[in-house]
Amino acid sequence: xxxxxxxxxxxxxxxxxxxxxxxxxxxxxxxxxxxxxxxxxxxxxxxxxxxxxxxxxxxxxxxxxxxxxxxxxxxxxxxxxxxxxxxxxxxxxxxxxxxxxxxxxxxxxxxxxxxxxxxxxxxxxxxxxxxxxxxxxxxxxxxxxxxxxxxxxxxxxxxxxxxxxxxxxxxxxxxxxxxxxxxxxxxxxxxxxxxxxxxxxxxxxxxxxxxxxxxxxxxxxxxxxxxxxxxxxxxxxxxxxxxxxxxxxxxxxxxxxxxxxxxxxxxxxxxxxxxxxxxxxxxxxxxxxxxxxxxxxxxxxxxxxxxxxxxxxxxxxxxxxxxxxxxxxxxxxxxxxxxxxxxxxxxxxxxxxxxxxxxxxxxxxxxxxxxxxxxxxxxxxxxxxxxxxxxxxxxxxxxxxxxxxxxxxxxxxxxxxxxxxxxxxxxxxxxxxxxxxxxxxxxxxxxxxxxxxxxxxxxxxxxxxxxxxxxxxxxxxxxxxxxxxxxxxxxxxxxxxxxxxxxxxxxxxxxxxxxxxxxxxxxxxxxxxxxxxxxxxxxxxxxxxxxxxxxxxxxxxxxxxxxxxxxxxxxxxxxxxxxxxxxxxxxxxxxxxxxxxxxxxxxxxxxxxxxxxxxxxxxxxxxxxxxxxxxxxxxxxxxxxxxx
Amino acid sequence: xxxxxxxxxxxxxxxxxxxxxxxxxxxxxxxxxxxxxxxxxxxxxxxxxxxxxxxxxxxxxxxxxxxxxxxxxxxxxxxxxxxxxxxxxxxxxxxxxxxxxxxxxxxxxxxxxxxxxxxxxxxxxxxxxxxxxxxxxxxxxxxxxxxxxxxxxxxxxxxxxxxxxxxxxxxxxxxxxxxxxxxxxxxxxxxxxxxxxxxxxxxxxxxxxxxxxxxxxxxxxxxxxxxxxxxxxxxxxxxxxxxxxxxxxxxxxxxxxxxxxxxxxxxxxxxxxxxxxxxxxxxxxxxxxxxxxxxxxxxxxxxxxxxxxxxxxxxxxxxxxxxxxxxxxxxxx
Numbered sequence: 001x002x003x004x005x006x007x008x009x010x011x012x013x014x015x016x017x018x019x020x021x022x023x024x025x026x027x028x029x030x031x032x033x034x035x036x037x038x039x040x041x042x043x044x045x046x047x048x049x050x051x052x053x054x055x056x057x058x059x060x061x062x063x064x065x066x067x068x069x070x071x072x073x074x075x076x077x078x079x080x081x082x083x084x085x086x087x088x089x090x091x092x093x094x095x096x097x098x099x100x101x102x103x104x105x106x107x108x109x110x111x112x113x114x115x116x117x118x119x120x121x122x123x124x125x126x127x128x129x130x131x132x133x134x135x136x137x138x139x140x141x142x143x144x145x146x147x148x149x150x151x152x153x154x155x156x157x158x159x160x161x162x163x164x165x166x167x168x169x170x171x172x173x174x175x176x177x178x179x180x181x182x183x184x185x186x187x188x189x190x191x192x193x194x195x196x197x198x199x200x201x202x203x204x205x206x207x208x209x210x211x212x213x214x215x216x217x218x219x220x221x222x223x224x225x226x227x228x229x230x231x232x233x234x235x236x237x238x239x240x241x242x243x244x245x246x247x248x249x250x251x252x253x254x255x256x257x258x259x260x261x262x263x264x265x266x267x268x269x270x271x272x273x274x275x276x277x278x279x280x281x282x283x284x285x286x287x288x289x290x291x292x293x294x295x296x297x298x299x300x301x302x303x304x305x306x307x308x309x310x311x312x313x314x315x316x317x318x319x320x321x322x323x324x325x326x327x328x329x330x331x332x333x334x335x336x337x338x339x340x341x342x343x344x345x346x347x348x349x350x351x352x353x354x355x356x357x358x359x360x361x362x363x364x365x366x367x368x369x370x371x372x373x374x375x376x377x378x379x380x381x382x383x384x385x386x387x388x389x390x391x392x393x394x395x396x397x398x399x400x401x402x403x404x405x406x407x408x409x410x411x412x413x414x415x416x417x418x419x420x421x422x423x424x425x426x427x428x429x430x431x432x433x434x435x436x437x438x439x440x441x442x443x444x445x446x447x448x449x450x451x452x453x454x455x456x457x458x459x460x461x462x463x464x465x466x467x468x469x470x471x472x473x474x475x476x477x478x479x480x481x482x483x484x485x486x487x488x489x490x491x492x493x494x495x496x497x498x499x500x501x502x503x504x505x506x507x508x509x510x511x512x513x514x515x516x517x518x519x520x521x522x523x524x525x526x527x528x529x530x531x532x533x534x535x536x537x538x539x540x541x542x543x544x545x546x547x548x549x550x551x552x553x554x555x556x557x558x559x560x561x562x563x564x565x566x567x568x569x570x571x572x573x574x575x576x577x578x579x580x581x582x583x584x585x586x587x588x589x590x591x592x593x594x595x596x597x598x599x600x601x602x603x604x605x606x607x608x609x610x611x612x613x614x615x616x617x618x619x620x621x622x623x624x625x626x627x628x629x630x631x632x633x634x635x636x637x638x639x640x641x642x643x644x
Numbered sequence: 645x646x647x648x649x650x651x652x653x654x655x656x657x658x659x660x661x662x663x664x665x666x667x668x669x670x671x672x673x674x675x676x677x678x679x680x681x682x683x684x685x686x687x688x689x690x691x692x693x694x695x696x697x698x699x700x701x702x703x704x705x706x707x708x709x710x711x712x713x714x715x716x717x718x719x720x721x722x723x724x725x726x727x728x729x730x731x732x733x734x735x736x737x738x739x740x741x742x743x744x745x746x747x748x749x750x751x752x753x754x755x756x757x758x759x760x761x762x763x764x765x766x767x768x769x770x771x772x773x774x775x776x777x778x779x780x781x782x783x784x785x786x787x788x789x790x791x792x793x794x795x796x797x798x799x800x801x802x803x804x805x806x807x808x809x810x811x812x813x814x815x816x817x818x819x820x821x822x823x824x825x826x827x828x829x830x831x832x833x834x835x836x837x838x839x840x841x842x843x844x845x846x847x848x849x850x851x852x853x854x855x856x857x858x859x860x861x862x863x864x865x866x867x868x869x870x871x872x873x874x875x876x877x878x879x880x881x882x883x884x885x886x887x888x889x890x891x892x893x894x895x896x897x898x899x900x901x902x903x904x905x906x907x908x909x910x911x912x913x914x915x916x917x918x919x920x921x922x923x924x925x926x927x928x929x930x931x932x933x934x935x936x937x938x939x940x941x942x943x944x945x946x947x948x949x950x951x952x953x954x955x956x957x958x959x960x961x962x963x964x965x966x967x968x969x970x971x972x973x974x975x976x977x
Contacts (some may be wrong), residue, residue: 497671
């Protein structure tokens with residue numbers, strides 16, 4: 001086996017192991033096997049003999065037993081158990097690579113390892129990992145096949161491998177895009193991916209801190225019409241406050257069967273509706289986020305539910321990325337008078353809060369003024385902090401916030417305001433969602449992170465729910481150009497690779513029409529066809545130019561030593577037989593009286609003519625060496641050497 | 645096109661990965677499935693172009709004796725104007741011949757020499773000779789049948805019979821001598837493998853451009869007839885032993901200068917005075933099959949020494965054995 005084959009194999013193993021480790025989901029107990037695997041491969045590269053088969057078989061048997069116990073007892077998780085099994089088998093196999101066929105087994109094992117890794121997580125770095133893995137797979141399999149056939153790598157095989165690698169990548173992309181696919185979840189499927197976004201159905205006071213501290217991207221929102229909006233991405237609405245937790249009163253909403261891929265909650269869509277394309281990381285619940293008030297949604301879910309509080313949720317078969325488009329009116333939600341009592345619920349034991357509110361709102365003439373007064377008081381008397389000090393009176397975090405610590409974050413501010421409003425008879429509720437986000441000017445979309453998670457207040461004023469945000473705004477840092485571009489990559493990865501759906505495929509296939517076909521396009525080339533023609537045309541021109549340049553360059557490179565040899569012999573001949581100067585080689589050869597030299601000269605020049613002007617391919621290295629040999633023969637160097 | 649062991653591995657892993665993709669709906673697993681499909685697809689396409697306009701043939705240096713390692717020259721031709729061909733093999737599984745050309749340049753030829761040993765005598769038809777390649781990934785092998793398959797004769801296996809001949813007075817005493825220096829030759833013919841270099845006729849060689857050798861008339865040695873019992877009653881194994889023994893006797897006797905004849909139950913060769921005639925006898929031995937007795941053969945009264953090789957208990961040549969200078973029983977070998 002050759003070193004190229006071994007090195008590419010090692011690289012493939014490193015890539016698949018890296019993918020598994022990056023997920024962060026694998027228990028680290030078996031990571032000690034990685035140095036063992038590395039030692040095995042270094043031994044292989046150095047030419048060390050494989051370890052005794054009996055020993056390896058015993059190890060393999062032990063690994064299988066461990067796998068069974070891992071699957072049912074230790075981790076109790078098939079994916080983790082398979083991941084551990086591949087780690088162990090990689091370690092064992094690294095000491096047992098005898099033929100290129102063994103290398104292929106390792107390659108297939110690495111593929112399984114990537115399958116496990118991609119079920120555990122799907123970060124952007126996997127894009128690079130998969131790209132490198134595919135490229136090296138091509139090189140490795142070629143090297144493996146070559147090693148099985150011949151000892152020495154033939155000239156030009158590496159170049160051919162590089163070309164094939166460049167061909168494989170677009171072919172993979174094409175097959176990936178066109179491959180028929182389903183939504184998954186056929187049997188025993190259990191998505192292990194972490195829920196990255198959204199809120200639980202019950203939010204306890206003090207649990208937001210962890211969420212807000214994270215910089216993970218939750219969703220990316222593109223607004224095709226580019227309207228200016230206040231970036232409050234509304235999600236869950238909570239009505240009931242009990243035992244320091246907020247809960248939604250509405251467990252059932254109005255279900256819509258999504259047959260056409262789009263649901264409309266109103267008869268007529270507003271003219272200036274705000275369109276938002278949202279790509280949401282695996283959410284905790286089916287709640288969708290968007291600017292108030294959502295009147296239409298397009299998604300691939302079978303069911304869409306609209307709740308009486310304006311919240312919209314979709315049905316999901318598994319925790320995967322959610323890609324949808326919503327249209328919002330941009331207006332405040334309408335108040336339903338029948339349900340107003342829900343928003344006046346006030347917990348017992350908070351009389352102190354009620355008294356404080358009365359004092360604050362004593363001068364207020366209407367609900368709106370009461371709201372402003374409370375919000376102003378909160379902003380003036382409390383300060384924003386993610387680190388909430390320990391409370392003096394354990395049991396009521398809001399009274400602690402209002403009367404003792406006076407430090408808190410959005411959850412504290414919003415809850416306090418809602419309860420204060422309710423204490424003075426203003427119906428109010430908590431809305432959980434995301435506020436703001438970084439606008440990526442290069443990609444033209446909002447990047448919303450966990451840190452943008454937010455709760456605010458909606459109070460019923462007149463016939464509409466008015467939004468109040470008592471939490472003081474915190475300054476957000478600006479993003480560098482590099483991080484913006486990196487985020488575009490991440491967006492593309494999430495949207496077009498990880499989030500590529502059956503609908504995307506159908507849309508794409510629908511666009512691939514034959515030029516001029518279709519009623520709308522009669523006599524016109526579709527944009528896709530024009531793009532393909534342009535790409536093919538440019539490729540042909542560039543290819544032809546490269547071919548001509550290469551031919552010229554190769555011709556000069558390969559023909560030069562042949563010409564130099566001919567010139568040297570002509571000069572030598574002119575020096576040895578001055579009469580032959582300025583003669584062509586035929587005439588000059590004829591003047592040489594030594595029959596033996598004449599024959600050698602003829603042989604040399606005939607060979608030279610065949611190489612230089614013949615119709616065959618460009619001279620090979622061996623042919624040039626042959627001509628050099630003939631040249632040495634002409635000058636008698638070979639004979640002298642032989643005589644000596 | 646044949647699926648290889650590696651190809652089966654790809655197929656099984658590919659199906660497993662595709663099932664995982666369908667089950668989970670995970671696009672990254674779909675990506676891996678696409679990768680495996682692409683590898684399979686490219687292997688077929690690149691493999692097809694790799695074998696396009698390729699041809700090959702095999703030359704085995706004659707004479708070929710069973711059981712003796714021989715050099716076979718495999719020639720690969722690439723008639724394409726562009727694009728080298730990689731890892732192409734020529735194989736005839738039935739004849740046990742195989743060679744790989746790592747690289748064949750465009751409009752070029754590659755020669756590969758490999759040792760080959762044939763187990764049995766007879767005519768070898770290279771009709772199963774195939775040009776094949778698993779390039780680039782080896783998941784499939786594209787196979788092309790050669791258009792004009794070659795054939796050649798494999799002579800019987802030779803064994804050392806000098807010891808057996810040493811006991812026969814009439815042969816031991818009539819050892820042929822090399823022709824004396826300056827003796828006139830009777831003919832000039834092209835050189836054959838095995839001809840002594842001292843017999844090369846240099847002037848004729850210079851004129852013809854190929855090596856020519858002088859042919860001398862038979863020396864003083866006595867002619868020898870080797871009678872081989874080829875009766876159908878002999879078992880195939882014994883018959884093969886007998887044929888091998890007869891071929892070895894003919895070879896030793898001819899190399900010692902005796903004009904040798906071969907007589908089977910139905911065929912009689914001319915006495916081998918020249919190498920050409922010697923090879924004619926070896927051709928007979930390479931192809932001989934169990935025969936019925938021809939009365940003319942039995943009545944043939946060849947002059948000189950008679951050696952009989954018996955292959956069966958009821959051999960029709962048993963009657964000849966009484967007049968023979970030597971009798972060799974293949975059954976006892």
